[in-house]
Amino acid sequence: MHGPLHEISLIEVLQLLERGRRSGVVRVVGPDDGAPRTITLHRGLITAVEPDANDAAVQQALRRRFLIGADDPVGEVSLSVREELRGRLARNAVEMMMRWNRGRFDFAEGDTAAGPLSWSADALVMALIGDESIRVELASQLSDWHAVPRFAPAGVIAAGGALSLTAVDWRILDAVDGLRDIAAIAATLDEPLEMVGMHVTELARAAILQIDSPPENATLEAHQALEAGEYDAAAGRLRGRVERAPHDAEAWRALGLAEVGAGRFEAAIEAWTVWRQAAPERAAEADSLIQAARTMMEALLEHRE
Amino acid sequence: MVAPAPRDGATLNALRQRIDDSDPVALTNYAWFAARAGRIADALEAARRAASLPAAPRAAWRALERLAIGRSDGLLIATAGAETDENTSHASPLAAAVAAHRQAAHAVAEVCYHAATADPHASSAAWNGLGVLHEQRGETGAADDAWRRSLTEPRVASIHNRALAWLRRDDPRAGRELLGLHAEMVASSAPLLFLLGYLALLEDDASLARVSIERALTIDPELARAQFTLGLVHERLGRSGDALVATRRGLLLSPWYLPQVWLLESQPGVTLVEIPAAPLGGEPGDEVEQVLLTLGRSLLETGHLGEALAVFDQVLLRHPVHTAALFHRGVVLAKLRRYHEALEDWETVVAHDADGDLAEVTRRHSESARKLAHLFGKG
Numbered sequence A: 001m002h003g004p005l006h007e008i009s010l011i012e013v014l015q016l017l018e019r020g021r022r023s024g025v026v027r028v029v030g031p032d033d034g035a036p037r038t039i040t041l042h043r044g045l046i047t048a049v050e051p052d053a054n055d056a057a058v059q060q061a062l063r064r065r066f067l068i069g070a071d072d073p074v075g076e077v078s079l080s081v082r083e084e085l086r087g088r089l090a091r092n093a094v095e096m097m098m099r100w101n102r103g104r105f106d107f108a109e110g111d112t113a114a115g116p117l118s119w120s121a122d123a124l125v126m127a128l129i130g131d132e133s134i135r136v137e138l139a140s141q142l143s144d145w146h147a148v149p150r151f152a153p154a155g156v157i158a159a160g161g162a163l164s165l166t167a168v169d170w171r172i173l174d175a176v177d178g179l180r181d182i183a184a185i186a187a188t189l190d191e192p193l194e195m196v197g198m199h200v201t202e203l204a205r206a207a208i209l210q211i212d213s214p215p216e217n218a219t220l221e222a223h224q225a226l227e228a229g230e231y232d233a234a235a236g237r238l239r240g241r242v243e244r245a246p247h248d249a250e251a252w253r254a255l256g257l258a259e260v261g262a263g264r265f266e267a268a269i270e271a272w273t274v275w276r277q278a279a280p281e282r283a284a285e286a287d288s289l290i291q292a293a294r295t296m297m298e299a300l301l302e303h304r305e
Numbered sequence B: 001m002v003a004p005a006p007r008d009g010a011t012l013n014a015l016r017q018r019i020d021d022s023d024p025v026a027l028t029n030y031a032w033f034a035a036r037a038g039r040i041a042d043a044l045e046a047a048r049r050a051a052s053l054p055a056a057p058r059a060a061w062r063a064l065e066r067l068a069i070g071r072s073d074g075l076l077i078a079t080a081g082a083e084t085d086e087n088t089s090h091a092s093p094l095a096a097a098v099a100a101h102r103q104a105a106h107a108v109a110e111v112c113y114h115a116a117t118a119d120p121h122a123s124s125a126a127w128n129g130l131g132v133l134h135e136q137r138g139e140t141g142a143a144d145d146a147w148r149r150s151l152t153e154p155r156v157a158s159i160h161n162r163a164l165a166w167l168r169r170d171d172p173r174a175g176r177e178l179l180g181l182h183a184e185m186v187a188s189s190a191p192l193l194f195l196l197g198y199l200a201l202l203e204d205d206a207s208l209a210r211v212s213i214e215r216a217l218t219i220d221p222e223l224a225r226a227q228f229t230l231g232l233v234h235e236r237l238g239r240s241g242d243a244l245v246a247t248r249r250g251l252l253l254s255p256w257y258l259p260q261v262w263l264l265e266s267q268p269g270v271t272l273v274e275i276p277a278a279p280l281g282g283e284p285g286d287e288v289e290q291v292l293l294t295l296g297r298s299l300l301e302t303g304h305l306g307e308a309l310a311v312f313d314q315v316l317l318r319h320p321v322h323t324a325a326l327f328h329r330g331v332v333l334a335k336l337r338r339y340h341e342a343l344e345d346w347e348t349v350v351a352h353d354a355d356g357d358l359a360e361v362t363r364r365h366s367e368s369a370r371k372l373a374h375l376f377g378k379g
Helices: A010-019 A055-064 A079-098 A121-141 A154-159 A167-175 A182-189 A193-205 A218-227 A231-244 A249-261 A265-278 A280-304 B009-017 B024-036 B040-051 B058-068 B093-102 B106-116 B123-137 B140-150 B156-168 B172-181 B183-187 B190-202 B206-219 B224-236 B240-253 B286-301 B305-318 B323-335 B339-352 B359-376
Strands: A002-004 A024-029 A037-042 A045-050 A104-109 A148-151 A209-212 B261-267 B271-276
Touching: A010 A024, A010 A037, A010 A079, A010 A104, A010 A121, A037 A079, A045 A079, A055 A079, A079 A121, A121 A193, A148 A182, A148 A193, A154 B009, A167 A182, A167 A193, A167 B024, A182 A193, A182 A249, A193 A209, A218 A231, A218 A249, A231 A249, A231 A265, A249 A265, A249 A280, A265 A280, B009 B024, B009 B040, B024 B040, B024 B058, B040 B058, B040 B106, B058 B093, B058 B106, B093 B106, B093 B123, B093 B261, B093 B271, B106 B123, B123 B140, B123 B156, B123 B261, B140 B156, B156 B172, B156 B183, B156 B190, B156 B261, B172 B183, B172 B190, B183 B190, B190 B206, B190 B224, B206 B224, B224 B240, B224 B286, B240 B286, B286 B305, B286 B323, B305 B323, B323 B339, B323 B359, B339 B359
Parallel strands: none
Antiparallel strands: A002 A104, A024 A037, A024 A104, A037 A045, A148 A209, B261 B271
């Protein structure tokens, strides 16, 4: 069983395989040919997602979350925490794959054993729909994730009640600098937008953070200008935005689009190169856009010659 | 990833005010946050507080260890329920201090001991640990002060260490006086009885040494340093057979003779942890050689020539020109009629220590050996 993802989405594939209680491995190749994923199924249930949720990925995620040190074994953290993290990594990966409309899948039937996960594709869809509805609702409250959290004045913080903060709360507080918006913080922390958005909202309720609307909402306005085909106007706004908020990965991405729209491919490549650094998790996407801009630039040069 | 801008002190202080002082996880995470913001003193205060609480998470100890040596990197975030049972069992500032002390991580140990002094149940043991730490660093005034505090609630470990410190400062009489002050505790404690005997031996009172050490061994027959020292005492008293028995028992218990150890308590009243006291004016292992020589001499005296030879060989492996070992090996070899080899050993003694105590007698032995070698016509 195999096919292109623009004809049948991954979730439909997984639902079909679940109904048939099939065992085997689905190999999925998305927009980046060099980064294939595999989803292992055992009697129709998802049991492993690799490499995004394998043991090495869990260990790396524990380190990035400051739950283990560089040289610590994963056994320093309890199994329940490790497996919860594995589940989150797998869910994020499957969600990302579900959005792919380029690439292909190949299912190879075979004997498999039970794995660290045991997910029904149908249940996964329901959970992802739940995430999406939270995301949409929060996005509207948080200026499409461009709201910028900053610390409340010390007097306001001190006047609040006893704190009960989670590990994610502390990491968010560590990332808050009054410049980065929620999207940039989520990218920095490698956590889902809706999770970071919910925690930031709670921290604001606890009188620790204040949430500012984007000063000029430059990125949002620039998007509107982009959609209206006003590329120079969009680029101008975005240049101002990245000057003030150099960590705003989304602004760099949009700036690249605006520059391409205006025919300035070299500037677009520069913007996307910065975007690639600011959001390494989207490196594959950035590379493909940079490559496309280079191709366009070369084609134009050839045409001129 | 770009590092966030440093948080200002007022914001951190405001957050700290809202942290529950009895919540080790929150305190640990505040320490992580403050360290990341470059506020090391704030971080250290929170980590100390966290580590002093029951069920302090592993991350609290990590923070304390790193911050105590001036590092702000490598700190961890604590999550309730994130740790395995193994990591959380027996976690206490005192246990952490003793663990660090055993590994010679003195800065960490010091911080943890200070944290432990806040706990009334651990205070005396913690001050005792600090006494040892300061003594090891040569900070005698601070050591005296720490032991004074510890001895407000006298314990075997603190009495022992205080007396040992007097001995090591060339004042064994002060050590014996201290033991006399706590005679009741001494009478029922193997380490204290041993130390009393050891002090007596060093002051040439072999009879008192024998009584004390034999009493220590009735309480704790597996106290290796007492067995070894009893061997030395018997030899001093001219009782070679008993010396041999005691030394052999010691060797069954341990290959090392460490007469001077510091005693620490990781759980007050439960177990004593020993760390070797560095030899004074000698090299590590000198005490072991002393015992081996005693053993060798006892074996020689009691006619166990093969074993005696092996023991002296062992000493000479480490110090090929150890004159006492060479002299005695020569005696063994001569008794085994291996005169040429005996001559070689004795000539080495004379060559290296021409004016020493053993030189004259060695020369006489050499002369006899030459005659005997000639007479028997073999080596």
